[in-house]
Amino acid sequence: xxxxxxxxxxxWQQFSHDPRTVVMFIVAPxxxxxxxxxxxxxxxxxxxxxxxxxPSQVTTALxxxxxxxxxxxxxxxxxxxxxxxxxxxxMDGMTLNVEVEGTNAxxxxxxxxxxxxxxxxxxxxxxGGVGALPTLDVSYLxxxxxxxxxxxxxxxxxxxxxxxxxxxxxxxxxxxxxxGGTMERLLVSPIKNWQIVAGYCLGFGVVTVVQxxxxxxxxxxxxxxxxxxxxxxxxxxxxxxxxxxxxxxLLVSGLARTAFQVIQLMILLVIPQVLLxxxxxxxxxxxxxxxxxxxxxxxxxxxxxxxxxLRGEGLSxxxxxxxILWAFVVAFFLLASLxxxxxxxx
Amino acid sequence: xxxxxxxxxxxxxKSYGRTEVLHGIDIDVPAGQITGLLGPSGHGKTTLVNLxxxxxKATSGQITVLGEPAPPRxxxxxxxxxxxxxxxxxxLTAVQNLRFFGALYGMNRSQMDEAIPTVLTTxxxxxxxxxxxxxxxxxxxKRRLSLAIAMIHSPRLLVLDxxxxxxxxxxRVRLWKGFQELVKAGRTLIITTHVMDEAVNCDDLVMIxxxxxxAQGAPDELVKQSGTATLEAAFLDFEAKAEQGKSTGDDAVPxxxxxxxxxxxxxxxxxxxxxPRKKGGSHA
Numbered sequence: 001x002x003x004x005x006x007x008x009x010x011x012w013q014q015f016s017h018d019p020r021t022v023v024m025f026i027v028a029p030x031x032x033x034x035x036x037x038x039x040x041x042x043x044x045x046x047x048x049x050x051x052x053x054x055p056s057q058v059t060t061a062l063x064x065x066x067x068x069x070x071x072x073x074x075x076x077x078x079x080x081x082x083x084x085x086x087x088x089x090x091m092d093g094m095t096l097n098v099e100v101e102g103t104n105a106x107x108x109x110x111x112x113x114x115x116x117x118x119x120x121x122x123x124x125x126x127x128g129g130v131g132a133l134p135t136l137d138v139s140y141l142x143x144x145x146x147x148x149x150x151x152x153x154x155x156x157x158x159x160x161x162x163x164x165x166x167x168x169x170x171x172x173x174x175x176x177x178x179x180g181g182t183m184e185r186l187l188v189s190p191i192k193n194w195q196i197v198a199g200y201c202l203g204f205g206v207v208t209v210v211q212x213x214x215x216x217x218x219x220x221x222x223x224x225x226x227x228x229x230x231x232x233x234x235x236x237x238x239x240x241x242x243x244x245x246x247x248x249x250l251l252v253s254g255l256a257r258t259a260f261q262v263i264q265l266m267i268l269l270v271i272p273q274v275l276l277x278x279x280x281x282x283x284x285x286x287x288x289x290x291x292x293x294x295x296x297x298x299x300x301x302x303x304x305x306x307x308x309x310l311r312g313e314g315l316s317x318x319x320x321x322x323x324i325l326w327a328f329v330v331a332f333f334l335l336a337s338l339x340x341x342x343x344x345x346x
Numbered sequence: 347x348x349x350x351x352x353x354x355x356x357x358x359x360k361s362y363g364r365t366e367v368l369h370g371i372d373i374d375v376p377a378g379q380i381t382g383l384l385g386p387s388g389h390g391k392t393t394l395v396n397l398x399x400x401x402x403k404a405t406s407g408q409i410t411v412l413g414e415p416a417p418p419r420x421x422x423x424x425x426x427x428x429x430x431x432x433x434x435x436x437x438l439t440a441v442q443n444l445r446f447f448g449a450l451y452g453m454n455r456s457q458m459d460e461a462i463p464t465v466l467t468t469x470x471x472x473x474x475x476x477x478x479x480x481x482x483x484x485x486x487x488k489r490r491l492s493l494a495i496a497m498i499h500s501p502r503l504l505v506l507d508x509x510x511x512x513x514x515x516x517x518r519v520r521l522w523k524g525f526q527e528l529v530k531a532g533r534t535l536i537i538t539t540h541v542m543d544e545a546v547n548c549d550d551l552v553m554i555x556x557x558x559x560x561a562q563g564a565p566d567e568l569v570k571q572s573g574t575a576t577l578e579a580a581f582l583d584f585e586a587k588a589e590q591g592k593s594t595g596d597d598a599v600p601x602x603x604x605x606x607x608x609x610x611x612x613x614x615x616x617x618x619x620x621x622p623r624k625k626g627g628s629h630a
Binding site (some may be wrong): 002003005008009010013017018065180181182183184186187188189190191278 | 399400401422423425429430431432433434435436437438439442443446447449451452464495608
């Protein structure tokens with residue numbers, strides 16, 4: 001226990017002599033999360049449409065949800081080619097023809113949605129000879145109509161950033177000791193391998209709690225990440241994810257010979273987890289991909305964060321995910337302790 | 347005088363992959379002396395001390411350190427080790443480095459308060475360095491701090507891998523005085539070196555060449571035994587004998603085998619064929 005404590009104390013002393021790292025620990029995640037919110041949080045602009053030979057009431061209806069300009073077919077074609085408009089809407093008998101630019105799938109989807117919503121408005125008003133449709137009245141169980149994709153992805157991103165940051169810090173630790181020669185000193189001293197790993201967990205763990213606390217406060221209070229749940233529970237969940245990342249990072253660091261290898265292993269071990277963590281909808285993905293996603297700790301952490309931050313769920317709802325995360329922590333901790341026992345005797 | 351051996355190696359072999367770097371080492375390190383491991387770089391000295399302190403495991407053979415078979419576990423806290431690289435935490439101060447390693451060796455606060463000024467004096471460093479982190483130290487200062495860390499817990503056995511490399515003559519002389527004082531205080535030292543001037547100061551010398559012990563004894567005895575004038579000449583003499591022992595393909599050549607000594611001149615073409623490049627490619 002004394003050895004673990006000495007190791008942790010040493011890590012704090014090292015941090016205290018390195019203010020730049022401390023600042024980076026707080027500023028970098030906050031900055032990136034802010035950029036992210038600025039990027040995804042903006043309401044997209046209305047799509048630009050050209051209408052060719054449409055009845056005026058249709059044009060008026062479309063103007064509700066899009067920027068509409070009335071053009072000749074030739075002008076419209078030219079503008080579509082130069083990407084000044086997103087779509088051309090024309091009429092052929094009773095069929096509405098929509099020609100979209102089509103390069104960006106999400107723009108296309110947005111454009112089509114705008115056109116459809118225009119048509120619905122028209123139908124609701126009983127215009128244009130189309131049968132009357134009921135007006136949509138949407139109510140929200142969670143969130144509200146002004147939630148953007150940022151709000152859905154936000155909690156996942158907080159988890160991912162903390163995970164990646166902690167992984168890099170932990171991943172560099174043992175490798176730095178190895179290349180600097182201090183590892184040799186530790187190995188011939190009475191400290192045991194698990195105590196070295198535990199010392200790092202304790203030392204970095206405390207730093208991570210502070211980091212996660214500050215980053216989460218800044219994200220929620222300043223940047224405006226949604227949080228419907230208990231902030232303490234959000235911190236506990238984030239910390240659990242960070243501990244998985246730390247023990248995994250220590251394991252990688254114990255196995256690697258150089259810092260370069262750590263980065264390579266990070267790309268191999270962390271990027272797939274990030275991709276399958278819930279940023280992309282996996283509902284229609286192949287089964288093996290869903291199975292893989294369930295095997296990854298980030299997925300569980302991200303799911304728990306979403307449950308708390310978006311749906312305001314409590315400890316009893318995410319206990320399962322937290323248990324899985326801590327099972328990963330224990331497994332990685334043991335593997336990390338073993339990883340450099342094999343090195344000790346080479 | 348019968349002396350207890352603190353470190354005993356019997357037919358120790360070490361291989362990295364398929365390459366064997368130590369070919370059957372037998373060494374006895376007597377207590378209360380400075381034992382020097384003398385030999386060229388890359389001939390297995392560091393591997394040897396790594397085996398003694400337990401950083402590496404021997405491929406075969408027996409190693410006993412302070413009465414315990416290697417790798418030592420129970421006696422770990424009685425061994426001090428100074429690796430060849432400085433192995434310091436550069437973003438800590440000197441005292442923080444010392445306190446960290448002191449804590450690992452189970453020292454409490456008051457023991458460290460007592461020991462730190464003592465070891466710093468031995469290596470001619472002072473606490474005045476205060477808040478300066480080790481990263482700002484000169485190479486020589488780092489080397490001396492590294493040595494101070496190795497002896498912070500007053501170990502019975504000190505294993506120092508090239509302790510004086512990169513030190514100026516003044517500090518080198520001071521350190522050797524410090525080593526001799528440690529011996530007077532009853533400690534045992536193992537020091538690797540490739541500097542003959544330093545080897546003379548050892549009580550007992552183990553000459554190592556190409557992963558084998560080619561001679562062991564007190565420096566002046568070794569000089570006498572080889573019939574040469576200096577330790578350097580003695581080393582070269584033992585080296586040449588060992589090489590001849592190998593080229594005849596027989597390990598059992600007695601030490602005083604005279605005939606092979608003239609052989610190199612006779613087997614000239616053979617020797618040239620082995621290392622033509624070193625001569626500067628005169629045949630090109």
